[in-house]
Amino acid sequence: MSQVSVTSQRLAVIDLERRTFRVEQLDPQLTSRFLGGRGLAARLLMQYAPRGCDPLGPENPLIISAGLLTGTMASASARVNFAARSPLTGLLGSSNMGGGFGPELRWAGFEHLVIRGRASEPLWLYVRDGKVEFFPAARLWGQGVYQTRRSLYAEIADPRAQVLCIGPAGENQVRFACIMGGIKSAAGRTGMGAVMGSKNLKAIVCRGRGDLPIARPEKALEYNRRVIGQVVSSKVSRVMQRWGTAFIFDVTNTTGLVRTRNFQYNQLPRSEDLECEAMEPYSQSMAACFGCQVHCRHRYRLASGPYRDFWGQGPEYSSLGAFGTEVGCRSMRTVLECNHLVNDLGLDTIETGSMIAWAMELYEKGILTRADTGGLELGWGNDRAVAEMIRQIAYRRHLGDILARGPLPAAEAIGKDSRRYLIQVKGMSSLHSDERPTPSLALNIAVASRGADHLRGRPAIDLYNLPLDLLEKVYRRPDGYDGPLVNDWTSYRGKARMVMWQEILYMLVDSLGICKFHTVFFSPNHPAFEEFSQLVEYNTGLELSARQLWTAGWRCCVLERIYNLDHGLARDDDWLPDRFFDEPTPLGLPVARGKCLDREKFAAMVSEYYRLYGLDRDGRPSPELLNRLGLSGQLAGHAAGGGQ
Amino acid sequence: MMAAAEKKNRPDPGRQVRVRCLACFARFVPSPASDRARCPACGLWWRLAWVGEDFAKIRGPVWESFPGMEDVDI
Ligand code: SF4
Ligand SMILES: [Zn+2]
Numbered sequence: 001m002s003q004v005s006v007t008s009q010r011l012a013v014i015d016l017e018r019r020t021f022r023v024e025q026l027d028p029q030l031t032s033r034f035l036g037g038r039g040l041a042a043r044l045l046m047q048y049a050p051r052g053c054d055p056l057g058p059e060n061p062l063i064i065s066a067g068l069l070t071g072t073m074a075s076a077s078a079r080v081n082f083a084a085r086s087p088l089t090g091l092l093g094s095s096n097m098g099g100g101f102g103p104e105l106r107w108a109g110f111e112h113l114v115i116r117g118r119a120s121e122p123l124w125l126y127v128r129d130g131k132v133e134f135f136p137a138a139r140l141w142g143q144g145v146y147q148t149r150r151s152l153y154a155e156i157a158d159p160r161a162q163v164l165c166i167g168p169a170g171e172n173q174v175r176f177a178c179i180m181g182g183i184k185s186a187a188g189r190t191g192m193g194a195v196m197g198s199k200n201l202k203a204i205v206c207r208g209r210g211d212l213p214i215a216r217p218e219k220a221l222e223y224n225r226r227v228i229g230q231v232v233s234s235k236v237s238r239v240m241q242r243w244g245t246a247f248i249f250d251v252t253n254t255t256g257l258v259r260t261r262n263f264q265y266n267q268l269p270r271s272e273d274l275e276c277e278a279m280e281p282y283s284q285s286m287a288a289c290f291g292c293q294v295h296c297r298h299r300y301r302l303a304s305g306p307y308r309d310f311w312g313q314g315p316e317y318s319s320l321g322a323f324g325t326e327v328g329c330r331s332m333r334t335v336l337e338c339n340h341l342v343n344d345l346g347l348d349t350i351e352t353g354s355m356i357a358w359a360m361e362l363y364e365k366g367i368l369t370r371a372d373t374g375g376l377e378l379g380w381g382n383d384r385a386v387a388e389m390i391r392q393i394a395y396r397r398h399l400g401d402i403l404a405r406g407p408l409p410a411a412e413a414i415g416k417d418s419r420r421y422l423i424q425v426k427g428m429s430s431l432h433s434d435e436r437p438t439p440s441l442a443l444n445i446a447v448a449s450r451g452a453d454h455l456r457g458r459p460a461i462d463l464y465n466l467p468l469d470l471l472e473k474v475y476r477r478p479d480g481y482d483g484p485l486v487n488d489w490t491s492y493r494g495k496a497r498m499v500m501w502q503e504i505l506y507m508l509v510d511s512l513g514i515c516k517f518h519t520v521f522f523s524p525n526h527p528a529f530e531e532f533s534q535l536v537e538y539n540t541g542l543e544l545s546a547r548q549l550w551t552a553g554w555r556c557c558v559l560e561r562i563y564n565l566d567h568g569l570a571r572d573d574d575w576l577p578d579r580f581f582d583e584p585t586p587l588g589l590p591v592a593r594g595k596c597l598d599r600e601k602f603a604a605m606v607s608e609y610y611r612l613y614g615l616d617r618d619g620r621p622s623p624e625l626l627n628r629l630g631l632s633g634q635l636a637g638h639a640a641g642g643g644q
Numbered sequence: 645m646m647a648a649a650e651k652k653n654r655p656d657p658g659r660q661v662r663v664r665c666l667a668c669f670a671r672f673v674p675s676p677a678s679d680r681a682r683c684p685a686c687g688l689w690w691r692l693a694w695v696g697e698d699f700a701k702i703r704g705p706v707w708e709s710f711p712g713m714e715d716v717d718i
Contacts, residue, residue: 239695250701250703254705275704277703
């Protein structure tokens with residue numbers, strides 16, 4: 001096998017129609033400009049996706065990209081990114097996954113797969129040692145994720161291989177179907193599973209025996225040890241090692257920051273059985289992604305019921321909202337069963353829970369009736385109905401067929417006053433957090449590049465009321481920002497900077513292939529630009545200062561915005577539904593109760609955010625910004641012909 | 645070299661355990677291994693969970709004493 005060089009990333013362009021592939025080496029300059037993973041994927045999407053292509057048509061490529069540090073000696077370097085034009089939003093489709101597929105892809109000889117066309121019959125791909133092979137998948141079609149994995153592992157007889165696959169939801173092109181990289185790891189958001197299904201591609205198996213040359217292995221090891229200490233010793237990591245991300249629920253539900261019964265309440269009182277501690281009777285051990293010392297994932301098993309004897313992983317914080325507070329259910333068991341169901345059917349947890357919660361509110365208001373639901377009583381807290389509605393969505397039956405189209409098309413199909421009750425931005429539903437009391441978190445979901453999305457710019461540490469000097473230490477680096485910063489999470493002042501800073505940091509880690517929980521997400525003391533600069537140098541030999549990484553992240557964020565502008569994004573899309581401004585929160589602690597957003601102040605935040613980025617008042621990059629970031633010619637200029 | 649944050653957060657069985665009230669942000673010392681505690685500053689009652697002997701966190705409120713729940717029926 002050819003020697004790997006991190007400055008010249010390897011890409012396989014796969015043609016499903018002809019069942020051929022060719023290997024390319026990317027221009028090394030692309031690495032220092034767009035790094036890898038999510039950032040470079042946005043650049044490849046501009047190159048390979050014809051502008052305005054049908055998201056479920058053969059011309060929409062599915063791009064799978066390992067991060068620049070994925071699989072190296074940097075800890076928690078498991079991440080891999082999926083990109084395409086989103087069938088959910090029509091804008092940027094982009095989703096990031098942990099587990100073990102990313103490192104395996106690199107060991108198999110590739111940093112990127114660009115999958116084009118549509119197979120004439122179901123296929124699965126075997127990517128190994130620099131080659132791509134094509135196999136019929138007709139017998140796998142229709143199988144759930146668990147069964148598909150079992151069938152493929154039995155066939156290849158190699159337990160070390162990594163399997164990506166879709167479930168029935170992806171096959172049926174549910175617009176928020178996900179790609180599963182294990183029984184929990186998922187590229188969940190923006191409908192990448194539907195894109196894979198539209199290509200008649202059931203699975204990708206990957207196995208590599210190659211190695212990644214580390215530029216300065218001793219230094220990389222020593223420095224990484226320090227970074228691990230920095231992460232693992234933090235209090236929040238200790239909590240995550242015990243309870244996973246579910247720990248967040250205890251704080252947010254207590255405070256009144258949890259979307260409940262769609263958006264009618266901001267807290268589910270007396271929901272002890274959804275608190276992270278309620279997982280303990282089910283949890284057998286904690287699992288981790290490749291190269292991570294935190295181990296934030298419960299491995300659980302249900303002793304009875306329809307999923308008895310299945311191993312599951314999770315639940316994430318998002319599952320507690322999707323199948324708990326949003327739909328008015330108070331049972332951890334319901335959460336676990338629904339978690340199992342969406343993972344097996346290959347559905348995005350957040351979108352699925354949000355769509356069902358929205359349908360429940362419509363049912364409560366008489367906009368939907370039993371005639372629409374196939375006879376299902378869609379009342380709050382009806383656990384059985386939630387599980388049944390998940391199946392209806394995946395198999396596109398009854399109301400499920402309408403919900404499967406995603407928020408905006410579903411509202412159009414249902415009509416009446418239904419759109420008013422949607423909690424979405426840019427056509428993608430929000431996590432179950434309630435941002436009415438928290439302007440910074442609200443700004444984050446309003447402006448995120450792939451729709452309402454906490455993972456693209458959430459300044460979660462804003463909720464800690466940290467001392468101002470600590471906040472300044474974090475948010476003034478590495479570019480010397482000297483504008484306002486405020487350590488009161490109810491304030492609108494100084495928050496645009498926090499959101500921009502987090503967006504650039506998250507872009508950086510998504511492009512490097514590092515887990516967000518190993519950077520400034522839950523802790524101000526976790527690694528950021530300076531540490532990543534060292535990790536990049538020791539692992540790859542690329543000398544990129546903290547400031548240069550900042551600029552690279554900024555460039556990639558602007559590039560994602562350009563992609564969206566090319567597909568019709570306007571200032572109005574960086575905005576929230578009216579309910580955020582008109583309906584005050586009814587519950588919670590005094591600090592979170594009676595709160596809704598102020599339109600004028602919020603508009604000023606959006607403007608400040610644009611100004612900090614160098615965007616004009618409509619959210620478009622100025623010529624100076626494009627020039628500065630080396631992106632001139634990108635706007636309205638991408639791949640009219642669909643790449644090479 | 646150990647970072648300052650690392651030193652601060654290192655498990656230390658000898659250190660006095662303190663939790664932070666989610667309502668008023670005051671820090672207070674709960675009795676060892678107790679599963680409930682009252683914030684001395686604002687008077688709210690909290691249920692606690694213990695991460696280890698040296699580290700407790702708030703699990704949730706004691707709902708009966710949570711403010712403004714009188715008419716809430718969801
Ligand atoms: S912290 Fe959790 S999600 Fe992140 S790498 Fe570790 S196990 Fe995976
Ligand atoms: Zn208090």
